[in-house]
Amino acid sequence: MEAKMFHNTELFQGLKQHVEMIAAIVSGVLIFFAWLLSIDDFNIISTILFIFAFVIGGFAKAKEGIEETIREGKLNVELLMVFAAIGSAIIGHWLEGAILIFIFALSGALETYTMNKTNKEISSLMELQPEEALLLVDGREEKVHVSTLSIGDLIIVKPGDRIPVDGQLINGHTTVDESAITGESIPVEKEPGSEVYAGTVNVNGSITVRVTKKASETLFQKIIELVQNAQSEKSPSQQFIEKFEGTYVKGVLIAVAVLMFAPPFLLGWSFQEAFYRSMVFMVVASPCALVASIMPATLSAISNGARNGILFKGGVHLERLNKIRAVAFDKTGTLTKGEPIVTDVIVRPDIEKTELLQAVYNIERQSSHPLAKAITAYIQENVKGLKDEWVSVDEHSGFGVSASWNGQKIFVGKAAFVGKEEAEQFQNSVSKKLYKQGKTVVYVKDEKGIAASIALKDVLRPDMKNLMDELKSKGIYTVMLTGDTKASAEAIAKEASVDEFHGECLPESKVDRIKQLNKQFGVTAMIGDGINDAPALKTASVGIAMGEGTDVALETADVVLMKNDLTKLIKAIELSQKMNKIVKQNIAFSLSVIALLICANFLQVIDLPFGVIGHEGSTILVILNGLRLLRS
Missing domain, CATH: 3.40.1110.10 (Calcium-transporting ATPase, cytoplasmic domain N)
Incomplete structure (x- = not known):
């Protein structure tokens, strides 16, 4: 009985995640049958089916639009599309209005899919941390919940099991699969004294681990929090689009009112033609594709990065990384091992x-x-x-x-x-x-x-010379800041081929130098791993922490390279460049389609069905273009 209830709950949760897509599909099926019934003659049954298609397909977006308008006191694209669909039905274009609702619901479902995909990455991460551990008490094993573990406790981790908390290996030799933390698929050798992390897999050999962090404070939990917070932090481009949306929608509604009444007097159009053209204008001028140009691409890039050991704390940092012109490196633990x-x-x-x-x-x-x-x-x-x-x-x-x-x-x-x-x-x-x-x-x-x-x-870490060469090929100036002696700094700087170095730097000296770089180059990045790097990480345009560094560095930084592998920096920059390229493509494409459809409508060469297909088709295309970033 309990198993059946669990199965039903699981099924319900699965359906709940896809409710928008299901509603869009049901709406599409109703439209198809309503169209079949209305081919010879429009009748009451087809009208009822169209109404159901409107309600089922448009409910989620209409609800979202009304709630946002009440909450923020501004009109939005969701309400604009609902008005356009209702207006189409009023003038007898039930099919076009229903198709508009269907495609709008479908594009909304795709946006939700992108968000769910990112949430799924987090959920899959959360599931990797075990809830129970084998506590060693007076020489015997006792199964306990991880939340009850204290720092200093000894736990046993058997071959094939996931390590439940961060700790230090006390007894035994093994290899550990750290791909959940670092993105690196090759298991890492561990011996007494080695650090081990929650969520990683003990591949071979039973080991004894001393707990060094509580379950709520593990590196694994920090990763989950970072990815969750990243979703809610919007990039400057997204913030601009959202501010622009309200003003734009008002402008469209004013233009619709003008189109309804001005052309009959100025251009000799009939009132019916003017109303029809104003409805087409409301559809084609709606900024759906423009609004969808950024968020799916940003969320896809954040999800991609998280899967590959690069954590962005928000779209703003992901977008800014593309613009950096100088990178400052700490030496010990960053450039060097x-x-x-x-x-x-x-x-x-x-x-x-x-x-x-x-x-x-x-x-x-x-x-x-x-x-x-x-x-x-x-x-x-x-x-x-x-x-x-x-x-x-x-x-x-x-x-x-x-x-x-x-x-x-x-x-x-x-x-x-x-x-x-x-x-x-x-x-x-x-x-x-x-x-x-x-x-x-x-x-x-x-x-x-x-x-x-x-x-x-x-x-030096491996491939530092190649990293510096790649940064220089991208026009990025490199600087090394270290507290070590000038002689030591000079030797490492020469070996690493950095453009500039500064030795004997105190934390405040690093901050001063970062401020100078900000003035000189505009957008700078600082990479470090220690407590003394935290002020400089905060001062830089983009602070980047090494994943195995101190908690302070991790909390202060904007981007975290989970594996202590600086070559991930190039991957992070390239991901940022690709995202910005896709966003620009989307914006240019969506604005071009809107402009083309508005001109075609004014010249009376496009009807409502083609306006719906052109407008909503462009919205789906920009979303799918953004989803390309989900691929590795």
Whole structure:
């Protein structure tokens, strides 16, 4: 019984989503039978069928038009079309009026389909986040609702299951399908310490995850909120069209009144011909196609972007992205991976390199500092036969670490920690060369002095050079803003081929530079991932955040690249360009059709049926043109 009720509810919901399309189709069928019955002689049955076709096909749009007029106090295109259909019936053109209602209902159903398609993208996203999780309590698994999970809880995620909340992998190795978050179909390797996200799929291997965010605050929930908010935020073009619509409709109604009474006196038309031409004018001059030129295209582009890991927070940002002439990049975590790697290891000639690295490995592996992690990863990859040995390590916060190894004291850290002058003179002052290359140098010191210098560098993301070349080919000026030293900034800027760079930037310095770029280029974009980037993101014409960045950056930005892949920037710009191109095509086409039909009506060379087909056909065409953006 319950299953049957659920099935009926599901069926009802499915029908509800397509009610406008069903009404349009029913209206069309009634018109067809009414036309068949009226071929030989117009009769009461055909009249009743036409009336039903008017009511069923026009109810939704008439209701929408009346409610909007009451709410906003202005006339709209929906009421204009209803007036035109009623006027056609009054002068005996039932078929033309009914066809007008049918095609108008059909175009409205297509617009609703576009909105539902975007909503469907959100609904499908929401369904990806599980409602239950396996909580680990005293060594046993307990199924609980995700809303009850707290930060620090341990949960079990089995192979094939979706991860219910954001967290950190504590135990186990696996690959995770993150396509729901990033749009990237290739699963990502995960090991202890890796971040995992709600809505992604644990492909192989049972894992233990420590909860780092509540279910209501996950990255997944942020994505859903961003896409939902994007639908309600209208682009400047859409806002202009909506403001223009009310004035235009008033103008059309005034012109209709003039056409009813002026031509009989000025041009010798009969009153019947004048009324007929005014009805045709009301149909062909209605701005339906113009009003539908923008919103379907914008919603389709937002939906396309969301599906491919590019989140636009509204049509205004999507439209503006097409106009940017300068892009400013943060360095660490944006242009670069934000994860340093070892590039050079220079050892004192009297020391066996492998033995030294064995000591450094056992000392550094006990530290959670990013540089220490990079050094241990390098040693693990390049030194065979490593032995994990426990060493008592003393932390010297902000400077380095020290430990006893094989009877002597070893120091690992910055120059000031091991002796600045001695460090700078090591191996013919090799550190000066390394610093000029934008590298960070960690020194190892034993009882005889400086034993080695290890250079590390935060490397560029893949394809940065290609990205810069593509931006430049589009006439976009590139700038790098970073808090790093000028030497480090210069090295990365040269490697990335940016047009301009600024080092040692505080958050306020970045804001000042963005303001200068706004004055110089007009429309600028800023891309960053950190808290210190948030003010600059807000100052830029378009703020773009890296998806794996901080919450503040995500909330402040106008566009979010969900995968930390800057090549998505080019895709976002191209999507914006394509949308703007389609919008321009739609506007030009709709205005041309309106102008052509008005002229044809005034010259009395077009009748109401062709006016209806020409006008409503153009509306459907611009909607279908906008729907092209739904394709990947």
